[in-house]
Amino acid sequence: MWYTLALLSSLTFGLGGFMMKVSSSKRGSTAHLLWGLYLSGTICFFTWVLLTDSWVLNFQVVLAGLIIGFGTAIGNLLFMFALEHGPASLTSPVVNSNVIFTIGLSMLFYGEQLAFFEWLGVSMLVFAVLLLPIDPNEKLRIRSLKWYVLVIAATFLFFLRNGGLKVTEELHLPNAMILFISYFFALLWFSIEIVRHKNKELAYEKRRIGIRWGLGSGIFSFLGMQIYAIAVANGPASIVAPIFSTNSLVVALLSIWIYKERLSKLQAISLLVLFIGLVFTRL
Numbered sequence: 528m529w530y531t532l533a534l535l536s537s538l539t540f541g542l543g544g545f546m547m548k549v550s551s552s553k554r555g556s557t558a559h560l561l562w563g564l565y566l567s568g569t570i571c572f573f574t575w576v577l578l579t580d581s582w583v584l585n586f587q588v589v590l591a592g593l594i595i596g597f598g599t600a601i602g603n604l605l606f607m608f609a610l611e612h613g614p615a616s617l618t619s620p621v622v623n624s625n626v627i628f629t630i631g632l633s634m635l636f637y638g639e640q641l642a643f644f645e646w647l648g649v650s651m652l653v654f655a656v657l658l659l660p661i662d663p664n665e666k667l668r669i670r671s672l673k674w675y676v677l678v679i680a681a682t683f684l685f686f687l688r689n690g691g692l693k694v695t696e697e698l699h700l701p702n703a704m705i706l707f708i709s710y711f712f713a714l715l716w717f718s719i720e721i722v723r724h725k726n727k728e729l730a731y732e733k734r735r736i737g738i739r740w741g742l743g744s745g746i747f748s749f750l751g752m753q754i755y756a757i758a759v760a761n762g763p764a765s766i767v768a769p770i771f772s773t774n775s776l777v778v779a780l781l782s783i784w785i786y787k788e789r790l791s792k793l794q795a796i797s798l799l800v801l802f803i804g805l806v807f808t809r810l
Contacts, residue, residue: 528753529762530808532754532769540751541777546744552786554727555658555736558721561603563741566712571749572707581701591695593707598687600713602734605684609645609677621678621774623656625686629768632690637697639765648807652769655776658793689771692756702756710749766808775799 543564550560576582606622630649633639641649688709695705751774758767776798 529758530765530770532758533678533762533767534805536754536758536767536771537774538745538751538777539754540771541633541781542621543744543751544774544778545772545781546740548782550737550740550744553648553736553740554733555740556733557607557737558717558724559734560741560744561600562714562717562721562765563738564599564745565717567708567712567742567745568749568752569707569714569745571746572703572710572714572753575753576701576703576707578768579703581703583701583704586702587698588700589708591691591700593712594690595691595695596709596712596716598691599709600683600716602681602684602688605677605681609674609681612674612677622681623772624687625682625689626653626656626768626772628684628686629690630694632760633693633764633768637693637764639763640761641765646768648804649766649769651800651804651807652773654712655797655804656769656772656799658797689768690751693759693768696756696760696773702760703753706749706752706756710745770805770808772800 547560549563551557564759610624634641692702692705695702751771755767758771782796
């Protein structure tokens with residue numbers, strides 16, 4: 528059951544990521560996109576907490592929510608800054624490599640063990656995620672030293688989100704409540720950012736596009752993160768985490784289908800490696 532949930536978490540979170548790409552392609556405001564994402568996500572998690580009667584508010588839960596919220600909010604922000612200083616084809620795979628830390632955390636501190644084929648499958652999943660974003664037509668040249676600092680920081684911050692949920696699950700803390708707090712924190716952060724950097728010259732249409740697609744992205748982000756939390760609670764994070772990280776492949780496939788983007792040889796190989804890796808993790 529946890530394996531199916533892991534696959535579903537990747538699919539739903541990937542759909543949320545694709546909506547962010549749609550907003551970007553329509554030149555929507557990034558700040559308003561993220562604000563909309565965390566608004567709808569906060570509402571969804573709040574509703575879920577009430578429906579499941581899992582409202583728990585203590586120091587541990589609040590602290591965990593703030594740490595994970597900091598990871599997701601600032602991680603997204605630094606990732607976007609990094610794209611201004613280096614090629615996307617290097618930035619995206621390096622940031623996605625945070626899954627390696629989650630695997631290490633699960634094995635070192637929680638005693639998770641992988642069989643040979645599981646090791647092989649996980650390695651192939653990580654390799655597929657790292658390989659997919661590489662565009663052979665783009666010059667892989669780092670334009671600024673700032674890129675290194677931003678990417679390393681963003682990678683660590685996203686690990687706070689994904690690895691943090693593994694830690695809170697092991698501590699038997701309510702992840703739904705923690706995710707509600709984390710999304711609410713991110714919502715407040717981007718609300719402040721919008722007010723601080725209020726640009727009257729920013730076209731209404733750009734704000735509207737960002738908010739509209741952000742709201743939709745937040746709903747699928749909620750579904751993806753909630754399903755991921757359940758999968759981690761019922762299965763080994765050393766396998767669940769790399770499966771979840773393949774959500775970027777969902778974005779790629781939808782981009783190829785909707786925007787008629789061409790599939791390079793490297794991308795085709797990464798999709799094949801992904802499929803074989805998923806098979807191996809179930810042997």
